[in-house]
Amino acid sequence: MAGERYNPRTTEPKWQTTWAENRVFSTRNDDDRPKYYVLEMFPYPSGRIHMGHVRNYTMGDVVARYKRAKGFAVLHPMGWDAFGLPAENAAIEKKVHPAAWTYENIDYMRGQLKAMGLSLDWEREVATCHPDYYRHQQKMFVDFFEAGLAYRRTSKVNWDPVDMTVLANEQVIDGRGWRSGALVEQKELVQWNFRITAFSEDLLAALDRLDRWPDKVRLMQRNWIGKSQGLEVRFELAAPGPNGEKTVTVFTTRPDTLYGASFLALSPDHPLAKALGEEDAALAAFQEKCRRMGTSVAVLETAEKEGYDTGLRVKHPFVEGKTVPLWVANFILMDYGTGAIFGCPAHDQRDLDFARKYGLEVTPVVLPKDADPATFEVGDVAFVDDGSIFNSEFLDGLDVDAAFETVSKRLETTIVDGAPQGLRKINFRLRDWLISRQRYWGCPIPMIHCDDCGTVPVPVDQLPVLLPDDASFDKPGNPLDHHPTWKHVACPKCGKPARRETDTMDTFVDSSWYFARFTDPWNTAAPTTRAVVDRWLPVDQYIGGIEHAILHLLYSRFFTRAMKATGHVGLDEPFAGLFTQGMVVHETYKGPAGQWVSPAEIVVEEIDGKRVARMKDGSGAVEIGSIEKMSKSKKNTVDPSEIIATWGADTARWFVLSDSPPDRDVIWTEAGVEGAHRFVQRVWRLVDEGRELLAGASRGERSAAALTLAKATHKTVAAVEDDIEKLGFNRAVARLYEFANAIGRVVATPDAVKADATLAAALGEALDALVRMIGPMMPHLAEECWSALGRSGLVADAAWPTVDPALVVDDTLTLPVQVNGKKRAELTIARDADEAAVRAATLALEAVVAALDGKTPKKVIVVPGRIVNVVA
């Protein structure tokens, strides 16, 4: 058998079958070893897995298999985030039913994942589009409704007036519907929301305790929740508004700059703005224009700042007789604060841009340190930092914080129109979670609207509310709404004819509790089984894309709290450890007709040193676009099945682990896959050749060569262990390359091994450790090697190698020696040498003497075990 190449095509399916037949990765809920829950973000069943999945699931699998080897009861499940827009698009474009399309995709992708050799417990698989899953979600919706955590309110949507449908933000391109090309309008609908803001303070405070989350994610969430302390200020209108309004309330975090106020601005949706619009055709036209921008904040805030002067004026709270104009402006959001602001152009960039455009006054009131009040001016850059207040009468000389206090106190005690003019307020940027979607392929919201009884939950014994199979997708609008019979039901309270809610839930709801469902997916009576879910949760290591840093993770944190409030779990935080992998990015390509085309459809050539692309089918030139995250919509994806078919899963796994640091983006390129495969073959060869040399092995006083190899083994195990614990897979891979090189040097001298029984023993130990260490990364190869070494059982069940601490430290170490911060020499000295000895040895070095050139060193800095720096 010796000398044969390792053949993944036959070996990988063999071990996958062995694992499955022996249910090696089936996790028992009554396993009483310490638990470890590893979870990767489950995929949307788009049709095929992509390299991002390969990267994500390989990382999770390394952790899962490593923790198994460390003796934990590991839970490592997989499922499908199966509701969503693409299925409905497929229904419209390809005339396939969303369910058929989705389940077909799931079957195909399950096969792809199985070919990767992941240590997943497939017995726990769930699909969120299956009634066995969503019935429990409906139950929880009802529980949330009854707990006051779900409610209806009016919100705006992107409305396509031609397709008569609500558009997602990504379906609005340059203000037009992606299919119809019609100008998108804002439309107000009464929709369901989850009261995430009930937990604003707690979601913020608890971030401090998530110490195994990346700082950047916690910071992003902190900013998203956006707690700010400010003041609501009621400005008096100089003359009453159309409905007798006497004041306008603004929220500000900078009351200290009130003397710099040069205008007030209302959101186009502000009640006063709406009232004014009814009497002023020009204002109404302006508001209409704002409504055509769609609902996306990114679009609103990047749009040219525009405003409309209502002609009304408001009184300055402190300056007797001074009034400022009241504008309506397109960049004021109705959802934040009170939907109205006062503009202080000198100290806010947006206000400044607006003021410059419309020629409004710019009065600086905060003076930068060291600036001269007589000459300080604000040009095109607002001054937003701390300073001392000036131009502000009773506030002059105060710093920003003190002025905030002084203004607040004064306005709190000033009575305007029967109420205090100022009110301190803690404001959150976080808004309630709008979950209503006017779509078919989602979890039906289990509510019934009755003319007499109002909005009534579907009784629990009537759940699930199933989606009708016979929906039609060729008509505009929501298929559930225009289905001939589905929505007509009897009111559960009074029995009279009533209507089902036809909205379905945001798919983020589906993914906000799947981690809990995995703990006992067999429970048909309830979403969770408390004893089980409370044992497994929180997820010890959650791994997924950074693109989910805010929404998915924040929604899941909310949902867990809401589940706790309704008795479904016993904890607040679902994910104790979080790792956000970088994305797999790829060039994008646009075909001759301007359409996105996939890398598989094109050929890239180098002509005169320039990369040029064209369509494979000869239909024309292809424009090479920017490198972007792989996405279905941009078609810049690569099919991993091809890689696996050619090189094997272990090669693909090894490649995605070794290529880049896991939290950084990786640009997919096929270069390097061959290198990974060479290492697969190299490991096999080392084991294959090495095992022939182990016959005479015996332990005892190690020869020098044996000691060198043994030290390499134990140092490598210690380092790889440390790297995997920190998810530094690329470093672990580098260590294993070095280790393989060390083993290779020994295997290359078979006569020396045969003549040295302790070296043979060290070689045996090294090969054993190598196989155990590659087990989590290249599990099929590891099993084959394990078997070739004559070991019984599976390496998947074997323990992680133990480290002998005595073999990890060396007796001597080599310190770099710097003179004035520049490296001039090296000093090799006993590990336990004290500082005086190191200093003496350093100053005796020839290179140091030469560099000092007779001068006496000012000081010698000795950092134990690290460096010596001689300062001359």
Added chain:
RNA sequence: GCCCCAGUGGCGAAAUGGUAGACGCGGCAGACUCAAAAUCUGUUGCCUGCGAGGGCGUGCUGGUUCGAGUCCGGCCUGGGGCACCA
């Protein structure tokens, strides 16, 4: 526009404030071979020098420090998120 992150050889990258470039890919040279593939060995940041060596170098710029890729300020470029893509 706002929030967050990243930038190091030809390429992917490594480096608790302590020898910048470990490890891999690619390249070059050599060994083995009739030859090729595979494999193995050596070499490979830039400039300079016959050489020992010396100088420069982590996007740009300024600072803190005995010492900065790492910390701080200001920029540039690229990426992620912005609430209906998932």
